[in-house]
Amino acid sequence: xxxxxxxxxxxxxMVVLYACGTSQPARRNVLSRTSxxxxxxxANPDNNRNPxxxxxxxxxxxxxxxxxxxxxxxxxxxxxxxxxxxxNTAANTSAGYRSPAFYRNITxxxxxxxxxxSYYKITENLFKEMAVVPxxxxxxxxxxxxxxxxxxARKPNYVILHHTAQTSAEQTLFTFSISRTSVSAHFVVxxxxxxxxxxxxxxxxxHAGRSKWGSITDMNSCSIGIEIDNNGTEPFSDAQxxxxxxxxGYLRDKFGIPQSNFxxxxxxAPVRKNDPSKYFPWKRLADAGFGYWYDSTNLAEPPADFNxxxxxxxxxxxxxxxxxxxxxxxxxxxxNDSSPMLTDYDKKVLYNxxxxx
Ligand SMILES: [Zn+2]
Numbered sequence: 001x002x003x004x005x006x007x008x009x010x011x012x013x014m015v016v017l018y019a020c021g022t023s024q025p026a027r028r029n030v031l032s033r034t035s036x037x038x039x040x041x042x043a044n045p046d047n048n049r050n051p052x053x054x055x056x057x058x059x060x061x062x063x064x065x066x067x068x069x070x071x072x073x074x075x076x077x078x079x080x081x082x083x084x085x086x087x088n089t090a091a092n093t094s095a096g097y098r099s100p101a102f103y104r105n106i107t108x109x110x111x112x113x114x115x116x117x118s119y120y121k122i123t124e125n126l127f128k129e130m131a132v133v134p135x136x137x138x139x140x141x142x143x144x145x146x147x148x149x150x151x152x153a154r155k156p157n158y159v160i161l162h163h164t165a166q167t168s169a170e171q172t173l174f175t176f177s178i179s180r181t182s183v184s185a186h187f188v189v190x191x192x193x194x195x196x197x198x199x200x201x202x203x204x205x206x207h208a209g210r211s212k213w214g215s216i217t218d219m220n221s222c223s224i225g226i227e228i229d230n231n232g233t234e235p236f237s238d239a240q241x242x243x244x245x246x247x248x249g250y251l252r253d254k255f256g257i258p259q260s261n262f263x264x265x266x267x268x269a270p271v272r273k274n275d276p277s278k279y280f281p282w283k284r285l286a287d288a289g290f291g292y293w294y295d296s297t298n299l300a301e302p303p304a305d306f307n308x309x310x311x312x313x314x315x316x317x318x319x320x321x322x323x324x325x326x327x328x329x330x331x332x333x334x335x336n337d338s339s340p341m342l343t344d345y346d347k348k349v350l351y352n353x354x355x356x357x
Contacts, residue, residue, distance in 0.1 A: 103170035107177050115177045123203070153202050158223035158261040159251055159290075160208055160268065161244075163230040163275040169194065172227055182206060185225035187247060193239030195247055201255070211268040212318040219268050224251055228276060235279045248290045260357060262290040263316070266331050270317065270324035278335040294333065294352035302351035308342050311354035 134141040162185065164172045169190035176184045176198050184205045188196040199205050207225030216222060228244060230236055251257060262285065265273045286293030308326075309319050317325040323340035330337060333349050342350065 097167060098171065100168040100170040103168060103174045107170060107174040110174070110177045118179075123200075126203075155255045156201060156222060156224045156251075157255065157257055158213070158219065158263065159248060159257060160219060160223045160225050160263060160265055161276055161280070162207060162225065162227045162265045163232055163277055163280070164188070164227045165232045165275065166229070167231060169196065169229040172229060173198070185227040187224070187226045188229065189226060189240055189244050189247065190229045191237050191240055193237070193243040195243050201251070208265065208268060210272065211265075213263065213268045213316040224255075228280075230277070230279075232275065232277045236276075236281060241281055241284060245285065245288045245290070248285070248288070252290070259286075259289055260292060264332060266328045267317065270328035271321055274331060278331055278338070282332055282335075292353055292356045294349045299345075299348040299352055300355075302347055306347065306351055308347055308350055311350050314354055315357055 133147065134145060166172050166175065169188055169192075172188050173196060175181050176188070184199060185207045186197065186199045186201055186203075186205050188198065190196070201224055204220050205225045206220060207227070208219035208223065211217070211219045213219060226244070226247065228236065228240065230240075248262060264280070264282075265275045282291060283293045285291050309322055312325050312329055313319050315329075317329060319325045326340050326342055327338060329350065330339070330342075330346065333353060334346055337343075337346075
């Protein structure tokens with residue numbers, strides 16, 4: 001039989017072990033810098049619910065999250081903020097170089113104690129909101145509730161490609177794991193070809209920011225965001241592009257995304273963004289069926305009355321600032337010339353691409 005002294009020692013040992021496993025200084029530093037959300041939504045949307053309203057099965061019964069006993073029990077605030085006006089991820093987190101190992105360690109800790117519990121809570125609240133109809137705040141509906149039985153989830157119809165402008169995939173995983181950056185993407189593709197998924201495809205990531213393509217002004221709502229690990233001044237590795245093409249094939253098949261709808265961040269935000277960079281192999285992607293490329297061996301001469309700006313508009317570019325639209329087009333299709341003017345050759349390329357739409 002154990003003496004009371006031995007029992008006391010065991011208890012002391014357990015306390016020490018627990019403390020070692022849950023309080024690493026690096027994690028504490030980062031989390032202490034996390035500011036509270038500016039416009040946090042009510043944690044419990046049930047508070048606003050009409051008492052006569054019928055609700056569906058509890059969301060936790062239809063999600064595939066881990067059983068409760070596997071989840072860490074931490075006191076984590078659920079943060080749902082609108083995306084910021086600017087979304088320069090690098091500017092938010094690049095206070096000097098940090099090694100991938102540093103970011104890996106700190107991100108693993110953050111994921112365990114904060115990011116994953118928040119993810120479950122946010123999805124739970126979203127499911128609760130989506131399962132209720134009519135919306136009690138909608139003054140336009142004043143009848144009793146009739147439901148349809150014919151529906152499914154909305155699907156993404158675009159894929160927006162980015163380069164991270166950061167130094168490692170680990171840094172980007174960190175950036176998307178903390179709330180103060182207010183940026184995210186569904187996937188991150190590392191230089192080594194490792195592909196990470198951070199968000200379910202049916203959810204809306206915060207990667208596009210202020211943007212426009214055709215008449216669509218909320219690209220986040222209709223797109224998948226893919227961040228490609230690259231600092232913006234270097235070529236993309238073969239392993240990385242191979243993995244990316246594999247991922248794009250999966251998304252195309254799953255959601256029926258048309259070839260024209262694989263585009264870059266700079267395409268949809270001409271004034272603000274220049275990613276992916278001129279090193280991005282758009283032709284290789286187009287050869288694999290993702291995005292369009294011109295027929296370089298058979299560039300037809302455009303007609304005398306060819307209107308280049310209208311052609312850009314037909315493709316999807318926002319031509320509010322014509323020089324920026326031209327630069328975005330050239331970053332994608334000409335790449336080695338960033339001037340805001342279209343040469344005769346550029347116009348031929350544009351005409352060729354335009355005719356594919
Ligand atoms: Zn971007």
